[in-house]
Amino acid sequence: MFLKRIELLGFKSFADKTIIQFDHDITGIVGPNGCGKSNVNDAIRWVLGEQSTKSLRSGNSMSDIIFSGSEFRKPVNLAKVTLVFDNSSRIFDSPFEEIEITRQIQRSNNEASYFINKTPCRLKDINDLVMDTGLGRDSLSIITQGNISGFADAKPEERRSLFEEAAGVAKYKKRKKVSLQK
Numbered sequence: 001m002f003l004k005r006i007e008l009l010g011f012k013s014f015a016d017k018t019i020i021q022f023d024h025d026i027t028g029i030v031g032p033n034g035c036g037k038s039n040v041n042d043a044i045r046w047v048l049g050e051q052s053t054k055s056l057r058s059g060n061s062m063s064d065i066i067f068s069g070s071e072f073r074k075p076v077n078l079a080k081v082t083l084v085f086d087n088s089s090r091i092f093d094s095p096f097e098e099i100e101i102t103r104q105i106q107r108s109n110n111e112a113s114y115f116i117n118k119t120p121c122r123l124k125d126i127n128d129l130v131m132d133t134g135l136g137r138d139s140l141s142i143i144t145q146g147n148i149s150g151f152a153d154a155k156p157e158e159r160r161s162l163f164e165e166a167a168g169v170a171k172y173k174k175r176k177k178v179s180l181q182k
């Protein structure tokens with residue numbers, strides 16, 4: 001499974017519709033300070049359900065992630081981000097070749113709405129869809145700078161549990177623990 005494309009509109013510094021195509025195994029995002037590199041990472045976590053405005057490096061209200069204007073541009077009223085995943089190996093429990101997950105927010109009501117393949121859904125549906133793919137918002141599919149130093153400083157047992165999480169073993173261990181308690 002891989003992220004094929006991200007489409008941003010009105011999210012943070014991305015006032016205009018911006019499409020980033022991930023055509024290769026590894027894609028680097030480079031540019032001067034403040035050009036919006038970390039905003040791309042924030043956008044991915046936002047679509048996957050991130051609710052903490054602090055962790056999105058934004059103001060107190062979720063609508064603060066909407067493009068707030070610049071010297072030459074007026075603010076906009078809608079932020080919409082879509083992640084397009086390749087599902088040809090059916091990693092998502094869905095028959096579709098591609099899975100599009102969208103989150104949007106309007107400045108007027110401050111409420112987010114979510115879509116899977118353009119059909120409105122709940123955040124729970126997105127959580128359920130991504131849960132077994134290792135993609136969840138707390139998963140190791142997004143490794144921040146803090147995670148890397150944490151990993152380097154971790155004790156061997158802690159490091160082992162990170163490997164187990166990454167390899168997908170941890171969820172079976174958790175299920176085993178739950179079933180042994182019953």
Ligand code: ATP
Pocket residue numbers: 011012013031032033034035036037038039040064065066067068069
């Ligand atoms: P660095 O190399 O310093 O890490 P970066 O490329 O990661 O920089 P970001 O943190 O992604 O930069 O982007 C910061 C820019 O995004 C700032 O210029 C900030 O003004 C802009 N920005 C953040 N939120 C909004 C918003 N709601 N509306 C407009 N611009 C925004």
Ligand code: MG
Pocket residue numbers: 037038039
């Ligand atoms: Mg940055």
